[in-house]
Amino acid sequence: MNQLYNGMSAALLEGVVWRxxxxxxxxxxxxxxxxxxxxRVAVRNSRDPEGVALIYTRPEVDAFVQGVKRGDFDDLIG
Structure with a gap:
């Protein structure tokens, strides 16, 4: 796998399992x-599987998930 960096093409992340x-x-x-x-954890838009992948550390993902569970982002849900 090539060097991993934030904003890289998700198509370059070969062998990973997207869910x-x-x-x-x-x-x-x-x-x-x-x-x-x-x-680390990569995130992509399912409608653009070869588009940009954002890459986060486990603590960053954990902080986001905990915020979602607490309702920190409920005001963004339409």
Missing amino acids: KSHFSNPSGNCVELAELPDG
Whole structure:
């Protein structure tokens, strides 16, 4: 795998397993996540699987998930 960096093409992340929430809607409007070999987590838009991948550390993902569970982002839900 090439050097990993934030904003790289998701198509360059060969051999990773992308997954999405079971709550994703059938029209494909969702994000997908993949664990990277170094333990970080990549995020991509499911409608653009070869587009940009954002790469986060485990603590960054944990902070986001905990914020979602606490309702920190509920005001963004339309």
